Amino acid sequence: MASDTTECGQDAGVFRPHVDRNRCEGSAVCAAICPYQVYTIGTLPKQERRGLSAAGWLKGYVHRWQQALTVNAQACHACGLCIAACPEQAITLRRADPPAQPLAAADRLF
Numbered sequence: 001m002a003s004d005t006t007e008c009g010q011d012a013g014v015f016r017p018h019v020d021r022n023r024c025e026g027s028a029v030c031a032a033i034c035p036y037q038v039y040t041i042g043t044l045p046k047q048e049r050r051g052l053s054a055a056g057w058l059k060g061y062v063h064r065w066q067q068a069l070t071v072n073a074q075a076c077h078a079c080g081l082c083i084a085a086c087p088e089q090a091i092t093l094r095r096a097d098p099p100a101q102p103l104a105a106a107d108r109l110f
Helices: 029-033 054-062 081-085
Strands: 015-019 039-043 066-070 091-095
Touching: 015 066, 029 039, 029 081, 081 091
Parallel strands: none
Antiparallel strands: 015 091, 039 066
């Protein structure tokens, strides 16, 4: 069940959640607690498994590659509920890259 959104003080998209693939065990606590449906639990794609440590690979295999996937990361309001709830401490927040701004006419070379 999603939590009350009154604790979330940031505008959506300022921060993005990052899931440490070597730690996540797919417990689904983040998906349950997030009031903005940022997470879903699904199978970690094969291309994302390549960079795992040996321990991360073993953990993924044991848990059938089920992990938290950030399917709606742009909706994150950085309330931190998922961070506090994650039993594996696999979630951090990172400032999102600002959108590219078009160059003003005076800044263009040609």
